[in-house]
Amino acid sequence: MAALSLYLLLTWIFLLSLFRTRFADVLCHADESSALMEFKRSFRTNMTDSRCVYPKVHSWSLDGSGDCCSWDGVECDEVTGRVIALDLSSSCLSGTMSPNTTLFRLVHVKSLNLAFNSFNFSSIPYGFSNLSKLQYLNLSSSEFSGEIPHDILQLSKLVSLDLSTSSYETLHMPNMGDFVRNLTGLKELDLSSVSLLSPLPPILVNISSLTLLRLESCGLNGDFPVDIFQLPNLEVLHVSGNSNLSVFFPKPHRGSPLKSLRLYRTNVSGEIPASIGNLSLLNSLDIGYCYFSGLIPSSMGNLSHLTELFLDGNNLQGQIPVSFANLTQLSELWLSYNNLSGDSLEWVVNLTKLTVLRISGNRLSGGFPSSFENLKHLTTLDLSHNNLHGDILGALRNLKDLESLNLESLNLNGVLDVNDLFTLKNLRYLFLSNNNISFTKSFINATTSKLTYLYLNSCNLTKFPQFIGYLSELEVLHLEHNRIQGTIPRWIWNNSKESLWRICLFDNLLTGFENNQTNLPLPNLNYLDISSNLLETTLPVPPPSVMVYNISINFLSGEVPTSICEARSLTVLDLSNNALNGTLPPCLGSIGPLILLNLATNKFDGMIPRFYPNGCALRMIDLRENRLSGIVPRSLGNCGMLEYLNLGDNQINDTFPFWLSELAYLKVIGLRSNNFHGPIESHLSQLNFTNLHILDISNNSFNGEFPSNLLKSCHVMKVMVGQAELEYLNIYKLLHRFNVSFSISTTYAMKLMNKGTKRKYAKIPDVLVAIDLSNNKFEGFIPDLTGNLKSLRVLNLSNNFFIGSIPPSLANLTVLESLDLSWNNLSGEIPQQLASLTFLSVFKISHNHLSGPIPRGTQFDTFGSSSFAMNDGLCGSPLPNKCTNGENAPPSSSHFKVDNEEECLFDLDWRIVLVGDGVGFLVGIVLENLIIDEKSMWFLHYSKKMAKGWKKVRKALIDKKICS
Numbered sequence: 001m002a003a004l005s006l007y008l009l010l011t012w013i014f015l016l017s018l019f020r021t022r023f024a025d026v027l028c029h030a031d032e033s034s035a036l037m038e039f040k041r042s043f044r045t046n047m048t049d050s051r052c053v054y055p056k057v058h059s060w061s062l063d064g065s066g067d068c069c070s071w072d073g074v075e076c077d078e079v080t081g082r083v084i085a086l087d088l089s090s091s092c093l094s095g096t097m098s099p100n101t102t103l104f105r106l107v108h109v110k111s112l113n114l115a116f117n118s119f120n121f122s123s124i125p126y127g128f129s130n131l132s133k134l135q136y137l138n139l140s141s142s143e144f145s146g147e148i149p150h151d152i153l154q155l156s157k158l159v160s161l162d163l164s165t166s167s168y169e170t171l172h173m174p175n176m177g178d179f180v181r182n183l184t185g186l187k188e189l190d191l192s193s194v195s196l197l198s199p200l201p202p203i204l205v206n207i208s209s210l211t212l213l214r215l216e217s218c219g220l221n222g223d224f225p226v227d228i229f230q231l232p233n234l235e236v237l238h239v240s241g242n243s244n245l246s247v248f249f250p251k252p253h254r255g256s257p258l259k260s261l262r263l264y265r266t267n268v269s270g271e272i273p274a275s276i277g278n279l280s281l282l283n284s285l286d287i288g289y290c291y292f293s294g295l296i297p298s299s300m301g302n303l304s305h306l307t308e309l310f311l312d313g314n315n316l317q318g319q320i321p322v323s324f325a326n327l328t329q330l331s332e333l334w335l336s337y338n339n340l341s342g343d344s345l346e347w348v349v350n351l352t353k354l355t356v357l358r359i360s361g362n363r364l365s366g367g368f369p370s371s372f373e374n375l376k377h378l379t380t381l382d383l384s385h386n387n388l389h390g391d392i393l394g395a396l397r398n399l400k401d402l403e404s405l406n407l408e409s410l411n412l413n414g415v416l417d418v419n420d421l422f423t424l425k426n427l428r429y430l431f432l433s434n435n436n437i438s439f440t441k442s443f444i445n446a447t448t449s450k451l452t453y454l455y456l457n458s459c460n461l462t463k464f465p466q467f468i469g470y471l472s473e474l475e476v477l478h479l480e481h482n483r484i485q486g487t488i489p490r491w492i493w494n495n496s497k498e499s500l501w502r503i504c505l506f507d508n509l510l511t512g513f514e515n516n517q518t519n520l521p522l523p524n525l526n527y528l529d530i531s532s533n534l535l536e537t538t539l540p541v542p543p544p545s546v547m548v549y550n551i552s553i554n555f556l557s558g559e560v561p562t563s564i565c566e567a568r569s570l571t572v573l574d575l576s577n578n579a580l581n582g583t584l585p586p587c588l589g590s591i592g593p594l595i596l597l598n599l600a601t602n603k604f605d606g607m608i609p610r611f612y613p614n615g616c617a618l619r620m621i622d623l624r625e626n627r628l629s630g631i632v633p634r635s636l637g638n639c640g641m642l643e644y645l646n647l648g649d650n651q652i653n654d655t656f657p658f659w660l661s662e663l664a665y666l667k668v669i670g671l672r673s674n675n676f677h678g679p680i681e682s683h684l685s686q687l688n689f690t691n692l693h694i695l696d697i698s699n700n701s702f703n704g705e706f707p708s709n710l711l712k713s714c715h716v717m718k719v720m721v722g723q724a725e726l727e728y729l730n731i732y733k734l735l736h737r738f739n740v741s742f743s744i745s746t747t748y749a750m751k752l753m754n755k756g757t758k759r760k761y762a763k764i765p766d767v768l769v770a771i772d773l774s775n776n777k778f779e780g781f782i783p784d785l786t787g788n789l790k791s792l793r794v795l796n797l798s799n800n801f802f803i804g805s806i807p808p809s810l811a812n813l814t815v816l817e818s819l820d821l822s823w824n825n826l827s828g829e830i831p832q833q834l835a836s837l838t839f840l841s842v843f844k845i846s847h848n849h850l851s852g853p854i855p856r857g858t859q860f861d862t863f864g865s866s867s868f869a870m871n872d873g874l875c876g877s878p879l880p881n882k883c884t885n886g887e888n889a890p891p892s893s894s895h896f897k898v899d900n901e902e903e904c905l906f907d908l909d910w911r912i913v914l915v916g917d918g919v920g921f922l923v924g925i926v927l928e929n930l931i932i933d934e935k936s937m938w939f940l941h942y943s944k945k946m947a948k949g950w951k952k953v954r955k956a957l958i959d960k961k962i963c964s
């Protein structure tokens with residue numbers, strides 16, 4: 001018996017070994033190995049690609065046995081030797097995928113994974129239907145583009161399909177419904193970031209085998225089919241980032257298999273149902289930024305498997321339920337930016353596995369629990385924008401893993417113990433802005449600190465905190481908006497000379513540099529802002545590494561050394577509002593990346609730098625208020641991106657630079673108060689100032705006729721653009737340094753005559769369209785076409801030699817706020833139609849030869865007599881002389897002079913629409929006239945309180961004689 005069984009066993013072992021040998025002998029088929037080799041040859045490998053892990057194809061070779069079954073990433077059927085699986089994920093492949101790729105010869109393949117390679121945005125080839133046995137297909141994050149070939153939908157054996165991409169909107173799938181109709185056996189479907197741009201096909205509900213459905217950032221819209229929540233096997237449902245997708249959040253039932261649910265930034269709203277506690281298997285829930293309101297149901301404490309919970313950015317109220325103390329598996333908890341209140345955070349201390357806790361932007365108050373030190377794994381803690389108090393730093397003392405701590409805007413008060421900071425050995429990011437604090441002077445062990453980003457802006461500091469000088473890995477230092485006085489000491493960067501790249505010291509009371517040493521020994525500095533201080537030194541020349549340099553609004557004097565041009569990466573240079581003098585270094589125009597050059601309000605003289613290379617990137621040049629002379633350099637025409645050019649208040653002696661017309665983006669031309677001269681209208685060739693918003697050429701010696709041809713080409717001035725929000729002319733740009741990107745953004749500023757005074761616009765509203773030709777020697781008629789510039793808000797033609805009458809077409813300028821035609825030789829009557837200009841708050845026609853009645857009604861009742869003084873024969877209010885045939889002219893077709901209430905109501909609605917459009921809102925910002933301002937305030941008020949306020953508004957308007 002024993003012998004028999006031994007015999008059987010030996011036979012079995014023999015057979016087994018025979019079998020094995022036979023297997024080892026099964027080589028892959030030549031057609032498949034050559035198909036694979038050809039596939040390999042059609043790509044390069046790029047080891048520096050961030051997705052590259054290991055280039056599996058390097059092991060592929062036809063030398064030796066040439067057995068493809070032994071190649072990395074290739075798996076063969078043990079019996080037939082056919083390639084059944086190919087896994088080339090993260091294999092560093094780079095190059096375009098051929099439409100007739102040899103992959104399609106591997107007709108036995110069941111599993112194909114090409115994820116995380118770089119196929120150069122080539123199309124996914126048509127032909128996958130050849131691979132009819134395919135069950136698993138993964139082409140994710142591999143830089144494919146174009147339409148997904150529809151023959152993939154014939155792969156009826158597919159179990160798992162992943163076409164998700166990392167680059168949004170490169171892949172499209174026009175009709176997802178058709179696509180999934182035949183894929184009835186799917187268990188996993190991931191199309192994240194594929195552009196679907198449609199509602200979800202209800203047919204998905206039929207795929208009952210689905211366990212995973214990921215459709216994040218697909219541009220989905222319409223209603224989310226609520227039955228999808230009930231799919232019997234669905235464990236993962238991720239549809240985040242589809243902001244136009246309306247999701248009705250159902251009441252989950254018990255026994256749901258859902259483990260991970262992500263609805264971040266979809267349109268859900270309503271309250272979180274208490275039955276959410278039924279999703280007992282849930283380990284990840286992201287319903288951030290979903291418009292949820294109401295209370296957080298305490299049943300959420302039942303979700304005991306939760307490891308991640310994101311509820312941030314909703315409108316949740318009330319207290320955080322104490323049942324959260326039961327979520328002991330939580331690793332990340334985000335509750336920021338809600339309306340949560342309450343004064344106890346004690347429940348948190350039970351969550352000992354927490355690594356990330358964010359509760360910023362709520363109304364949490366009360367003392368901070370001292371037992372926070374239980375949270376030993378915490379790496380990120382954000383408590384900012386709350387009302388917490390107590391010894392917060394002390395309570396965090398032993399959190400050795402803490403890397404990022406945000407205590408901004410917590411009303412912290414008093415002296416912080418630097419030793420508490422330094423016990424946080426891994427702390428790299430510290431945000432303490434907007435508190436009222438100072439720091440102890442003595443401490444130990446500072447040099448082991450890893451602090452990298454330090455934000456101490458708006459802390460009411462009067463001195464540089466001592467501990468900064470001991471930090472050795474500091475990269476970013478923010479000390480702006482404090483009251484730090486005296487000189488900038490050199491010890492602050494004692495230990496972090498090499499690492500510091502960004503320093504913000506603006507808006508302090510700094511007067512200079514220690515020992516008057518204005519050189520900055522910081523070889524890697526990219527960003528330096530010391531503007532708005534009291535620096536009374538020569539210009540500190542930044543290190544050549546600097547990209548953004550702002551030292552405006554100080555008392556700097558002396559010249560700008562040529563060495564500033566050694567900063568070959570300089571992108572923003574703002575030296576405005578100082579007392580710098582001398583000539584400008586000629587090299588300033590040729591700093592390659594420079595986009596913003598602001599030298600305004602200094603004492604520079606000599607010529608404007610003459611040379612701007614081809615491809616000059618400048619977008620803003622502000623040289624106003626200096627003593628520059630000479631001509632406008634012709635090579636500025638190379639700065640094709642230029643949007644803003646202000647040379648006002650200098651001594652430039654030139655004719656009009658017509659060639660600026662080549663600059664397609666130019667929005668602002670400021671040439672006021674120089675010695676520009678000559679005619680503009682006589683220029684013969686075609687001009688193109690399509691984008692111009694503001695033309696200020698006042699206070700020069702231009703002559704000839706009204707510049708009609710130039711203004712005819714200003715297309716922006718001819719169209720009224722409705723805007724949802726008030727925007728300002730600005731520059732925004734993302735800059736890159738190694739692995740960090742940072743943005744710069746700034747609004748354009750300028751001074752403009754408006755309302756008869758020079759007004760400083762620190763920001764220029766996008767809708768401010770202005771023409772100032774005043775104080776020149778223009779002559780002839782004001783052409784009718786001026787009435788075509790419909791978006792004009794400011795028109796100043798005063799102090800010229802214009803003759804003829806005021807064109808009635810000016811009544812078409814419905815948003816005009818200021819019209820100055822004074823000091824000309826105009827004659828005839830004031831067009832009565834001008835009374836319809838309801839935004840007009842300044843109207844000046846004094847010192848002309850006008851006659852006849854002054855229009856009555858609306859704005860004209862608010863203009864003083866000086867507006868009309870010194871004419872030949874004007875009559876009627878506000879002038880003392882009455883018109884001979886009766887009173888002033890009868891009211892014209894004034895927009896607001898209406899007789900019955902309905903019409904008045906109608907008008908109001910119209911105005912309110914304007915307010916809603918942001919146009920009316922502007923009135924309060926651009927205008928200073930009291931009556932208009934008050935009116936617009938009423939409108940604003942009204943628009944906010946649509947229901948209540950109408951009667952009040954109407955009464956106010958009747959009081960102001962706007963309605964009768």
Ligand SMILES: *[C@@H]1O[C@H](CO)[C@@H](O)[C@H](O)[C@H]1NC(C)=O
Nearest residue numbers: 044046047048049050094118
């Ligand atoms: C390799 O990848 C890096 C990173 O994506 C890219 O910058 C580089 O151009 C690629 N090299 C080649 C030869 O494609």
Ligand SMILES: *[C@@H]1O[C@H](CO)[C@@H](O)[C@H](O)[C@H]1NC(C)=O
Nearest residue numbers: 038039042098099100101102
């Ligand atoms: C693919 O087609 C191109 C022409 O469209 C041809 O040059 C190339 O040889 C083909 N490659 C394969 C592998 O068949």
Ligand SMILES: *[C@@H]1O[C@H](CO)[C@@H](O)[C@H](O)[C@H]1NC(C)=O
Nearest residue numbers: 150153154155156178181182
């Ligand atoms: C879908 O499947 C049906 C039935 O299996 C088949 O007749 C039809 O051709 C398939 N559609 C496509 C587009 O492959």
Ligand SMILES: *[C@@H]1O[C@H](CO)[C@@H](O)[C@H](O)[C@H]1NC(C)=O
Nearest residue numbers: 298301321322323324325326
């Ligand atoms: C936590 O769970 C336990 C057991 O399920 C329960 O008795 C207790 O009330 C819960 N705690 C809170 C604060 O809800």
